[in-house]
Amino acid sequence: MDGDKRLMKGAEAIAEAAIRAGCRHFFGYPITPQNEIPEYMSKRMPQVGGTYLQAESELASINMIFGGASTGARVLTSSSSPGLSLMAEGASYLVGAELPAVIVNIMRGGPGLGDIAPAQADWAMMTRGWGHGDKRYLVLCPSTVQEAVDLTGLAFDLAEKYRNPVVVLGDGLLGQMMEPVVFGPTREPPAAPGWAARGKPADRPRVIIRSLYLDPPDLERHVGKLFAKFAAMEQSEARAETWLCDDRPPVVVCAFGTVARIARTAIARLRADGVAVGLWRPITAWPFAAASLRAVADHATQLLCVEMNQGQLVDDVRAVIGDRAAVSFWGRSGGVVPTVEEIVAQLCALASRRGAACP
Amino acid sequence: MPLTLAFGRTAVLTDNHMHYCPGCTHGTAHRLVAEVIGEMGIADRTVGVSPVGCAVLAYNYIDVDFLEAAHGRAPAAATGLRRTLPPDRYVFAYQGDGDLASIGMAEIVHAANRGEKITIIFINNAIYGMTGGQMAPTTLPGMKTTTSPYGRETADSGHPIRVCELLDTLVAPVFIARGSLSSAKGIIKAKKLIRRAFELQHQGFTLVELLSTCPTGWGLSPADSLLWLDRNMAPFFDQKTFREPGAMPAHAAPYRPDLRVRDGDDGGAGDNEG
Numbered sequence: 001m002d003g004d005k006r007l008m009k010g011a012e013a014i015a016e017a018a019i020r021a022g023c024r025h026f027f028g029y030p031i032t033p034q035n036e037i038p039e040y041m042s043k044r045m046p047q048v049g050g051t052y053l054q055a056e057s058e059l060a061s062i063n064m065i066f067g068g069a070s071t072g073a074r075v076l077t078s079s080s081s082p083g084l085s086l087m088a089e090g091a092s093y094l095v096g097a098e099l100p101a102v103i104v105n106i107m108r109g110g111p112g113l114g115d116i117a118p119a120q121a122d123w124a125m126m127t128r129g130w131g132h133g134d135k136r137y138l139v140l141c142p143s144t145v146q147e148a149v150d151l152t153g154l155a156f157d158l159a160e161k162y163r164n165p166v167v168v169l170g171d172g173l174l175g176q177m178m179e180p181v182v183f184g185p186t187r188e189p190p191a192a193p194g195w196a197a198r199g200k201p202a203d204r205p206r207v208i209i210r211s212l213y214l215d216p217p218d219l220e221r222h223v224g225k226l227f228a229k230f231a232a233m234e235q236s237e238a239r240a241e242t243w244l245c246d247d248r249p250p251v252v253v254c255a256f257g258t259v260a261r262i263a264r265t266a267i268a269r270l271r272a273d274g275v276a277v278g279l280w281r282p283i284t285a286w287p288f289a290a291a292s293l294r295a296v297a298d299h300a301t302q303l304l305c306v307e308m309n310q311g312q313l314v315d316d317v318r319a320v321i322g323d324r325a326a327v328s329f330w331g332r333s334g335g336v337v338p339t340v341e342e343i344v345a346q347l348c349a350l351a352s353r354r355g356a357a358c359p
Numbered sequence: 360m361p362l363t364l365a366f367g368r369t370a371v372l373t374d375n376h377m378h379y380c381p382g383c384t385h386g387t388a389h390r391l392v393a394e395v396i397g398e399m400g401i402a403d404r405t406v407g408v409s410p411v412g413c414a415v416l417a418y419n420y421i422d423v424d425f426l427e428a429a430h431g432r433a434p435a436a437a438t439g440l441r442r443t444l445p446p447d448r449y450v451f452a453y454q455g456d457g458d459l460a461s462i463g464m465a466e467i468v469h470a471a472n473r474g475e476k477i478t479i480i481f482i483n484n485a486i487y488g489m490t491g492g493q494m495a496p497t498t499l500p501g502m503k504t505t506t507s508p509y510g511r512e513t514a515d516s517g518h519p520i521r522v523c524e525l526l527d528t529l530v531a532p533v534f535i536a537r538g539s540l541s542s543a544k545g546i547i548k549a550k551k552l553i554r555r556a557f558e559l560q561h562q563g564f565t566l567v568e569l570l571s572t573c574p575t576g577w578g579l580s581p582a583d584s585l586l587w588l589d590r591n592m593a594p595f596f597d598q599k600t601f602r603e604p605g606a607m608p609a610h611a612a613p614y615r616p617d618l619r620v621r622d623g624d625d626g627g628a629g630d631n632e633g
Contacts, residue, residue, distance in 0.1 A: 025442060025443055027438075027439065051443070056468075056469035059432065059435070059465070059466070060432070060435040060438075060465065061435075063428065063429060063432035063435035063436045063439065063466070064438050064439040065439060066429075066432075066439060067428075067435065067437060067438060067439020067441075067443070068439035069439070070406075070426045070436070070439070070440060071439075071444050073443035075443070089429055090429060090432070197406050197425065198406065198444060198445075198448065199403050199404040199423070199444075200402065200403055201403055202403065206422065206423060206425070208418045208424070208425045208426075208427070209425070209427065210418070210425075210426075211427065212415060212427055
């Protein structure tokens with residue numbers, strides 16, 4: 001039912017949001033901490049006349065969505081960090097062949113097998129290094145279960161608008177936490193677009209979905225076409241939230257996803273004690289909301305990036321801010337989640353460096 | 360007396376000039392696939408998947424909608440097509456031996472095991488052709504390639520994989536057969552196998568392996584390549600139909616597809632709520 005409020009686990013809410021966005025084809029391989037997505041899909045897809053298929057690997061699942069996207073179907077796969085490493089090849093092919101698809105990454109600790117606890121260490125992989133060649137992905141970073149629902153719906157729209165894969169980037173906490181969510185209007189699967197490979201009727205030329213351009217000038221033209229799309233995404237799709245910055249605080253925390261939520265509590269606590277701190281939260285990891293961040297640096301002299309990794313978002317912040325403000329980093333990794341107290345302590349250390357009082 | 364064209368281009372082949380080397384049998388295999396699609400009248404309902412390898416450009420020649428897969432992933436991409444297209448469509452993937460039997464072994468085994476309703480045309484020429492003649496999973500014992508310059512040493516790099524025999528251990532496939540493109544007789548037979556595979560496709564997984572030549576990779580003339588295939592490959596790779604609908608793996612223990620877990624023993628995992 002549209003507009004109904006339900007208490008749901010993040011992973012299951014993402015799965016339900018995809019179905020309500022008109023996705024009827026899910027291909028995936030089990031990996032913790034996101035198994036609730038394939039499990040939910042295996043139960044729900046048969047109820048809505050859709051397809052759930054357990055692939056033999058993440059290599060297979062990303063290529064199954066490659067095939068499914070080629071027919072114009074709304075397709076989804078989900079995984080967690082090590083699985084995303086395996087999908088990197090297929091992701092690059094999706095960009096090269098200009099296919100829309102949505103990929104959910106519920107991040108866990110790494111490198112290697114790492115652990116199954118929440119982490120944010122795939123920011124750099126998703127924004128820069130996922131797969132070979134010149135390419136970009138739209139990367140959406142929900143901070144709450146409700147936002148995960150909303151951004152999952154948006155992800156399908158953006159994927160189809162630009163004919164490019166879109167990533168929903170969450171972490172193990174977001175996947176596992178339960179929150180009340182409200183779903184938007186239910187949408188039906190779309191009619192097949194003209195570019196889809198479905199068998200060639202007599203009245204149109206045939207379709208060839210490919211990423212091979214053997215003649216270098218041809219490939220350069222193709223890459224140029226892709227980057228024109230990426231420029232349009234940078235123009236229109238960069239999203240960020242600025243919170244408690246109306247009074248132009250001198251200190252602003254930069255954080256995304258679950259960490260932004262913990263930082264919010266820390267900031268609220270300091271605000272209650274009269275310390276002026278704000279929050280800047282990127283909603284799109286790429287395109288990076290540089291203009292919004294620059295506006296923050298108009299008043300902030302100190303930016304503290306807090307992350308569940310060893311410093312990845314901070315590289316993008318430094319690239320935009322340069323020496324306009326002092327940019328520092330603090331984070332936990334390996335699946336350790338920062339506490340409110342730790343973030344408060346970091347912010348107090350910054351304040352005392354400025355000679356400001358901090359309780 | 361007027362001249363008539365007795366043997367023309369088949370309708371489902373484009374008139375693009377093929378890029379294959381002289382004596383390579385890809386062109387023959389392409390034509391057979393195109394003839395079968397044309398004779399079945401399914402060109403407007405067929406989507407092909409091309410591999411990584413010399414046949415990546417199969418879409419330049421076989422005149423149907425096409426998809427170009429990553430190396431070895433054609434069965435997964437074909438699965439994505441099959442699971443999203445209307446059931447009356449035909450899906451085939453065309454793969455070489457490195458693509459299917461080396462980097463893509465997991466994808467072909469699992470597509471076959473799921474009984475994906477697709478047809479695989481498997482070209483076995485015992486070598487990596489496009490990359491310049493390296494050892495393939497199907498390279499014969501003692502056969503010299505650019506990466507087995509002293510001849511394939513089975514104690515070191517294993518034995519040639521016989522794909523039809525391997526897939527014939529699975530329950531789900533409905534048609535598995537191997538033919539050869541080394542002679543006119545073999546080509547006529549190969550076309551029948553391809554036709555049979557396409558006709559059975561909507562019942563389940565179908566695969567036709569075609570013993571093929573790579574004169575450039577083998578360092579032989581086109582004519583000598585045909586002789587070499589017959590002398591060396593044919594004895595190793597049995598040419599026969601391994602599987603027809605309803606048959607089970609002959610050498611395997613009897614399998615009872617009717618068996619399921621007993622009532623009450625179905626486990627509780629699927630019943631989890633939230």
